[in-house]
Amino acid sequence: MQISLLDAWRNLSIHRKVWALTLPMILSNISVPLVGTVDTMIVGHLHSANNMASVGIGSSIYVFLVAILNFLRMGTTGFTAQAFGNKDGNRVRQILLQSLGLALILALLLAIFALPISKIAFTLMQPSPALYEGASQFFYWRLLGMPAALMNFALIGWFLGMQNARIPFYMLLATNILNVLLTLLFILKLNLGITGVAKAAVIAEWFGLLVGLLFLPKLLQKTVGQWLLKPLRSWQNWKPLIFVNRDIFIRSLTLNLVFFLVTLQGTRLGGDTVAANMIILNGLLIMSYLLDGFAHAIEALTGKAIGEASPKSLMSVMVIAGGWALLISVGFFIGFLSFGHYFINLISNIPSVREAAYPLIPYLTLLPLISVWSYLLDGLFIGATKAKEMRNAMLLAFIIALPIGFLLLPFKNNGLWLTFLLFMLLRGIIMMMMARRIQTQESWIPLPIKTPIKTTKASPS
Structure with a gap:
């Protein structure tokens, strides 16, 4: 036709x-660099250029590792949207479990290979001993948020496939606001230094995941289906x-x-x-x-x-x-x-x-x-x-x-x-x-x- x-x-x-x-995704996209700017301003109160540089170097390595795994979001959206359009509730649930499972597997692999990768990156960058110590501390703390970051990718892709951009917006908004508040607390009040910036980001990433999980039950009611674990044992379904x-x-x-x-x-x-x-x-x-x-x-x-x-x-x-x-x-x-x-x-x-x-x-x-x-x-x-x-x-x-x-x-x-x-x-x-x-x-x-x-x-x- x-x-x-x-x-x-x-x-x-x-x-x-x-x-x-x-609209929610545009607002979400804009919120990320704004939070980055606020974080930079807060770190600027540490009264040391080395501290700012350490956060910048450690963050760049972490962001690179996470960014190349953004396929978890994109790969999940299409399959979920097709299953949702076909009103296949079993398939919708299967994709959710597979995406979250794949995120956890990749997080485990990164936990194994992240340290050697960081060593190579630091060797190429050749920072001073002081910068290396600060950047490596920041990076190692940030790794604790890696599973949450990857599961957030999977959840956001799944929510978009379910035709809902508001929940990803809420997840990112909650993550960003908590990140700023905790960074202010850890840096200006508790004097935790650059590790405080990393700890704030880790807690915020896990909180964003929790927000997404809290919205899951209500959204799943849109498509009636069952949680079937047997198909997950077959390679053909993966x-x-x-x-x-x-x-x-x-x-x-x-x-x-x-x-x-x-x-x-x-x-x-x-x-x-x-x-x-x-x-x-x-x-x-x-x-x-x-x-x-x-x-x-x-x-x-x-x-x-x-x-x-x-x-x-x-x-x-x-x-x-x-x-x-x-x-x-x-x-x-x-x-x-x-x-x-x-x-x-x-x-x-x-x-x-x-x-x-x-x-x-x-x-x-x-x-x-x-x-x-x-x-x-x-x-x-x-x-x-x-x-x-x-x-x-x-x-x-x-x-x-x-x-x-x-x-x-x-x-x-x-x-x-x-x-x-x-x-x-x-x-x-x-x-x-x-x-x-x-x-x-x-x-x-x-x-x-x-x-x-x-x-x-x-x-x-």
Whole structure:
């Protein structure tokens, strides 16, 4: 059944659902850097640059380890949304148990390998003995919050799949507020030093997990089903979730490698260039806070539409969420085009950095229009649990852009940004081609074949 774009846009119910999922996630995204800023201000009262540096180094290693495992959130959303749309309460519960179980397994593996990884990181960074002692203490304390952080990823992905963004917002809000309050208490009142910052974060992460778990029973009532443990003993029931998470992990690792290469090449071009590049990447980061919200909505709503086997809903979600995201990216384009100099001046007051950043305004201006497609299509592929295609698009874009980047090395920083824009453009184009092929084959929505799950005696939730 063909649906016109105008008919899809007129679906007011989907408009409401998109914004109901998007707004809480935008607010959640914005809260994270704000809390980071407050924490930095509090640590600044320790009267030692070494203390601030120790927290920065230890935190960067911990955040890197946690960030590369964010696939737990993305991999969970699509499967949960499809099961919810199909009204399969048993499957909804199975995915929840599998995701939380996978989070605990990964936390255990990280507990084993985190110390060797940190040793390698510290060796590469070569901090002074004082910095090493402070940063390592901070990092080791932070590891105690790792299981909670990974289970929070799984829970947030599951809640989004259940079409609820309010609970993830409450979880992140509770985590952030408690983190700030405890940091104030531990630093300014109890004088616990940098370990106080780490302890506050650990307690806050576990509290955020508790908040999420408290909301679980009420949400589970939406889809009647049973807790079936027997399917968890079969490898076949784990394969889809694990393979999707594997592909998302490879995709995310490749993307992080791209940003690392941008920083590395900028470093070779001098300190002012690195700082100027960070300003432009900050512009992309600010934009991502908004576009990520729409990507999350697309993940949840397309997954639900696929579970319901509703091509009309699938089309409406992409048109409406995509339309709003495109409008916002055009707004960023106009804003950066008109006020790019003011944005740079707001970020830095160092004359040499400003002078290095001004020539980069054209790249800052084009970034919103080029990168928006990647956010939208990532959401679609995650909702459809087609992570292999998303992974392949990322790898292909990287493989094409990398040699071109080497050819553009003589153009220095301009060559670097031309390569980055090309990479983002290639991602969007390749994913569009893949999406078109899937649409032509009418394989977004699989044939309605239900795999029966053998029931055992269990009490309903």
